[in-house]
Amino acid sequence: IFGEIKRYKVGDYYNVNGKQGVVFEVCDNGQHGKIVSLDQKQLRWRKLDSKSIGVTSKSDGQSNTDIVMSRSDYKNYPAFVWCREQGEDWYLPSKDELLSLYHVKNQINKLLRDRCKEMINGFCYWSSTEREFCAWNVSMIDGSTYYGDKKFNLYVRAVSAF
Secondary structure, eight states, X not given: OOOOOOOOOTTOEEEETTEEEEEEEEEGGGTEEEEEOSOOEEEXXXXXXXXXXXXOOXXXXXXXXXXXXXXXXXXXXXXXXXXHHTOTTEEOOOXXXXXXXXXXXXXXXXXXXXXXXXXXXXXXXXXXXXXXXXXXXXXXXXXXXXXXXXXXXXXXXXXXXX
């Protein structure tokens, strides 16, 4: 008999083949979902000018990140680069993915606190979603969304699907 299928719930610690995070979204009866990284960083969305590059998906941070990482100047996008450095399937979450994370942050923070990791705090986090020459960010205090200059240093958490 093969092992039982692992079913996850929001707030669970995920550690499979060295990929670690906290589950913040589940589907398929807990067999699949999304995890958020155990750590965070303060970074700029973009180093140089704030021109629009067409990463406008509000729901798919993976595709936004893939677009940025396929650019020849991808190194000018520190938030995206840091997320991808976590592993090839890690990415900067979209605006809607960050909002999902906000709604369960207390469950996420409980595990982060128990593991002595930096919790998701009240500051703003970059999303991968652009709005003209700015990019959306989400306040983890109250779930408000803002758009700001891409050269600001804001918090970044990477996301990955499982």
